[in-house]
Amino acid sequence: MTADGAASPGLTREALAQAALRVLERDGLAGLSMRKVAAEVGVKAASLYWHVRNKEELLDLLNDALMADAVAPPRTGHWRTQFREYCLLHRRLLLDKRDAAKVVAGRLAPGPHLIALMEDQLDRLREAGFSDADAAMAAYLLAAYVQGFVLQEQSPIAAAEAAGSSRREVVDAVADRFRALPRDTYPNLVALADDLTDPDMEARFEFGLQRILDGLAALLPPDRR
Amino acid sequence: MTADGAASPGLTREALAQAALRVLERDGLAGLSMRKVAAEVGVKAASLYWHVRNKEELLDLLNDALMADAVAPPRTGHWRTQFREYCLLHRRLLLDKRDAAKVVAGRLAPGPHLIALMEDQLDRLREAGFSDADAAMAAYLLAAYVQGFVLQEQSPIAAAEAAGSSRREVVDAVADRFRALPRDTYPNLVALADDLTDPDMEARFEFGLQRILDGLAALLPPDRR
DNA sequence: CCATTGCCCCTAACGGTGTTAGGGGCTCAC
DNA sequence: GTGAGCCCCTAACACCGTTAGGGGCAATGG
Structure with missing residues (x-):
């Protein structure tokens, strides 16, 4: 009645996740509240607790919904190009949805979509010749890098949205702060301000x-690099 | 009067940061509120806004306070061992204070302590033979990895503290979830459950x-690796 | 000596948050 | 028809970040 009211048959956890996704896109993670998600599905906040134990569980659903659009790169060519593509896609996925990295960050309990992704990655790593232990560690390493990178990458975007400015303005302000440091005690920061804020x-x-893939390649016997 | 009342001369921003640090250690980031920090320094919540624009700024202070204990490794030996030590120390620092990674994560505006650290790292990277652009990228890469890693590493700890259980129990539960998957569609996850949750x-x-350092080393001319 | 200024804290309140208790219809199965 | 269950509601609790406005108290300047 309140929203577009597509909920004629009844409320699904899936519908909740989709609603949370819309609220996230509109108001960001800080602005995502039970009341808003409830309103998005045309319901009052307390009703959500019939479908979900608490907000944390809703965020788990949201987390999995974010991963729903993940696609695996074609399984052809060198393992290196496959995993390069994998990480580029994963970054793009996290970067495209507002605050996605923050939602995913530090979340225990991978959802079904992420589990499927992990399975596929492990399979490719083992086929590429990595040992079981190395494959597990490599998957973890790549995931930590992508998440850590996008988290840092997304923070100026969030700051720019909070203020009225553009991302470029925020980054330029940081560069200016570096350049304004006393050159005699921070010569490298002053000199590399442009490189640091490229x-x-x-x-x-x-x-x-590429550095990480180089490092991983060194684990393989030379003929499989 | 309420707390230990060490504030005879007056409240400092530094004192606020220390109080926030204590609240963080006791209640975690989710439990850190303006009212609690105020109580910690023996004052009411509204008074904080005399010293600080808003909570975000208090978190910036807290962020810098977290970095205050950072130490640089000795500047001797191979650049590789220096940066290995650097990253081990940085991880240890983030890991030792509760929710430190979450506080630092995605925070724009590095504080003075972090700025000093970056300066030192850039200096060592350039001395090791990296180009300006490579040095900037390498510093960013290492920071992203450490932050991303500790963020994931700390999440089971937080979950364990939220529930009553130990970190080991939480990790074992994840391993059990992997093992419980259908073996025919998730053979790798089932087989590598132990490796993944080591x-x-x-x-x-x-x-x-080591993989990252390997990758970085490949950028240097062979005689400087 | 008085007045003014600026610092620092207060009380009170606003609108918002997650979450729970308890109740009420509505639709099935028996 | 009647009970059981599902699903939503209202009302409330304790807490949150933040602002408005006021008061005391020290130093400063006339």
Whole structure:
């Protein structure tokens, strides 16, 4: 009655997740409240607790919904290009939805979609020749890097949205702060201010990614690198 | 008058940061409120806004206070061992204070302590032979990895503290969930459940660290690796 | 000596939060 | 028809960040 009222048959946990996704996109993670999600599905806040134990569980649903659009790259070519593509896609996924990295960050309990992704990654790593232990560690390493990177990458975006400015303005302000430091005690920060705040995040992501893939390749016998 | 009342001369921003640090240690980030920090310094909540624009600014102070204990490793030996030590120390720092990774995560505006650390790291990277652009990227990469790693590492700890259980119990529960998956559709997860949930996080951190350092070393001319 | 200024804290309140208790219809199965 | 269950409601609790406005108290300047 309140919203578009697509809930004729009844409320699903899936519908809740979709509503939470819309609220997240509109108001960000800080603005995502039980009351707003309830309103989004045309219901009062207390009713959510019939479908969900608490907000934490709703965030688990949201977390999985974020991963629903994840796709695996084609399973062709070198393992390196496959995993490069994997990480680029994962970053893009987290980056495209507002505050997605913050939602995912530090969340225990991977949802079904993430579990499927992990399974696929482990399979490819083992096929590439990594030992069981190395495959597990490599998957963890790549996930930690992508999450950590996007989390830092997304924070100027969030700050820019909070203030009225653009992301570029926020980054430039940081660069100016570096440049304004006393040159005699912080010579490197002053000199590298431009490099440190290079707005081409895609390139910076790729840099780290290539270093990690290089490091992983060194674990394989030379003929499988 | 309420607390230990060490505030005879007057309230400092530094004192606020220390109080926030104590509240964080006691109640975690979710339990850190303006009212509690105020009570910790023997004052009412509204009074904080004389010293601080809003909670966000208090968190910036807290962020810098967390970095106050950071120490730089000795500047001797190979750059690789220096940066290995750097990252181990940084992880230890984040891991030792409750929810430290969550406080630091995605925070724009590095505080003075972090700025000093970045300066030192950039200096060592350039001395090791990295180009300006590579040094900036390498520093960013290492920071993203450590933060991302500790963020994931700390989440079972937080979950264990929220429930009454130990960290080991939480991790074991995750391992059981992996093992309980249908073996025909998730063969790798089932087979690698133990590897994926290996509780030796120190070793897992070191694994990723060595891969990254390997990758970075490949950027240097062979005689400087 | 008085007045003014600026610092620092207070009380009170606003609108919002997550969550629980308890109740009431509505639809099935028996 | 009647009970059981599902699903939503209202009302309330304790807490949150933040603001408005006021009061005391020290130092400063006339």
